[in-house]
Ligand SMILES: Nc1ncnc2c1ncn2[C@@H]1O[C@H](COP(=O)(O)OP(=O)(O)OP(=O)(O)O)[C@@H](O)[C@H]1O
């Protein structure tokens with residue numbers, strides 16, 4: 721695996737390829753990330769991952785400084801997964817001057833849910849993803865459905881800027897008990913880790929309610945929020961939305977349940993597409 725620390729080196733290394741398949745990450749890799757890499761491999765003629773903890777998408781009170789950085793084991797895992805090129809720029813390489821020119825998502829999608837509770841988050845994500853796309857120039861890029869709204873925002877950015885990149889959404893990898901794998905799970909104490917499964921269970925309970933014919937979505941959401949609060953969680957949102965644009969659903973529209981909630985000091989997100 722070639723490790724590129726500069727944009728020049730990356731470009732030189734990719735010059736011979738026509739169809740890079742790209743997996744952007746913030747590192748601290750787990751099986752969810754590695755699934756993205758293995759699904760990328762057959763889609764391109766070279767597989768590229770990036771590791772960059774992007775300051776622009778963190779609010780001042782968030783965990784930029786403490787975000788887990790596990791370079792050696794990340795490299796080992798990427799090598800074992802068959803990644804060909806790792807782009808790992810430092811901040812001075814990706815942001816040699818203050819990044820005052822930013823990519824702002826459509827507020828109708830970017831300012832709700834995650835964007836509401838983390839103002840500026842999707843501007844930070846879109847700006848760095850656009851920049852990483854310019855560096856790597858992939859033909860295909862992989863994003864996890866775990867970050868459902870992020871995937872939708874990136875798809876809209878790529879569509880509206882006519883970027884020649886196919887965006888592939890990858891199914892969420894879960895632990896045996898159902899908890900979505902996430903780097904931030906590492907912040908959980910043993911007791912919190914045992915409790916954390918309740919977030920995916922809350923989503924499943926919402927899906928069950930819908931499947932059993934309940935149509936008062938506000939009541940389903942309120943019940944779920946109350947149940948989480950009772951167990952000591954601080955939910956930001958637990959909602960049923962239509963899949964097309966994450967707005968409030970009308971009858972018969974395909975649904976997704978989305979949640980973000982804090983357990984102790986750890987903020988977790990998850991979602992579940994509801995069939996039928
Ligand atoms: N469990 C998972 N299943 C599928 N894709 C995932 C999973 N976890 C992360 N990804 C995807 O991997 C890519 C990189 O994500 P990132 O490095 O932020 O990891 P993360 O585990 O989501 O971290 P965090 O805890 O900071 O949210 C994103 O496209 C993300 O959606």
Ligand SMILES: CC(C)(CO)[C@@H](O)C(=O)[O-]
Nearest residue numbers: 744745746774845848867
């Ligand atoms: C897409 C991404 C790598 C941009 O920093 C990040 O938001 C993530 O890891 O999901």
Ligand code: BAL
Nearest residue numbers: 746777778845867870
């Ligand atoms: N996994 C998405 C990046 C973030 O939450 O900061």
